Amino acid sequence: MTFPRPSHPAASSEPSIAEDLALALRLADAADAVSMARFDAADLDVSLKADATHVTESDLATERAIRAILEAERAADGVFGEEFGAAGDTHRQWIIDPIDGTANYLKGIPMWATLIALAVDGVPRVGVVSQPAIGRRWWGATGLGAWTGHADAEPRRLAVSSVDTVAEASVSFQSIAQWRDAGELAALERLTTAAWRDRAYGDAWPYMLLAEGRLELVAEFGVKEYDIAPYAVIIPEAGGRFTAYDGSDSISARSALATNGILHDGFLALLHTPDTTPTESR
Incomplete structure (x- = not known):
């Protein structure tokens, strides 16, 4: 090669x-x-x-x-x-x-x-x-x-997608259990409601689909450095962004958020929107 x-x-x-x-x-x-x-x-x-x-x-x-x-x-x-x-x-x-x-x-x-x-x-x-x-x-x-x-x-160079609206994005969230255990089920519901398509492909494959331009977001929790380190190289080199779930540039934060770059800030805003569900009056 x-x-x-x-x-x-x-x-x-x-x-x-x-x-x-x-x-x-x-x-x-x-x-x-x-x-x-x-x-x-x-x-x-x-x-x-x-x-x-x-x-x-x-x-x-x-x-x-x-x-x-x-x-x-x-x-x-x-x-x-x-x-x-x-x-x-x-x-x-x-x-x-x-x-x-x-x-x-x-x-x-x-x-x-x-x-x-x-x-x-x-x-x-x-x-x-x-x-x-x-x-x-x-x-x-x-x-x-x-x-x-x-x-x-022959090798083919990778490039992320040019999708520029969340409503047209295809996303992979790995598993419901991960998001539940991280206390982020409300965020997952916002994400899957706003996006065009959602699937839980799992493990390494969805990150590579993103690098190939076939997905616009992959996110997960409970990961260690060896679970995600190559993605922090491949995805940016393909034109995307790779951060922790909170947006920090870290592979040690036990979370991952990969996007096509164009939508990264938009996804961060969507995922971290405060829950405004009314609570019962005391």
Whole structure:
């Protein structure tokens, strides 16, 4: 796969952003080989973590494969993965979710992905989302644009939609339970009432649909850095905006709000409109 070169190379003491992106794509290749080897296996080993979420043998093996390459080729960089935690320097930190959508993976549903990002001083600069069960991958890096490709096709540059009214927007809200647990059901009702179309596609896929110009908003709660870091690169490089739900530029706020950019402020205003439902007189 090919991609543009950066206009401003990194300092000689560090790899260039193009070199980091090339490595991230190779990490995704290695991850795909491991995760697909056991996808839909009848004897897949599955267990529960302390937080009552599932983890499979493939989650663990995929993250190990990524870490092994990083240890060999970027020993000075830090790593923060869902399954094995954080280690090393945080100046340059690789952020890994080996299988985002484990519940789908263990059910044999192909809508899951490996998420790989590189953050420099806490800011994501490289992002890759690989969805091998459907033969798709998306990637981007600061200043290099955002791209997508099939296994045997030339990469295509991504661009968000030009939809400029909420009434014409298609939105994805992930799950009602997330919004209920966050105390935002009223906001979800305002959103889905105002938008043209709403669906809960779930996990990585709707963010990539947004980057492709097929959706105008994706929002969710209860996410950690490894759940969302690549989107904070790919979506802005495709022309959109990615923030926390409150509009702050953070991947550590346990929420995400991605839009086509044009509608970002409008969606923020809609979602954060104070509830004016009258209360009973005392």
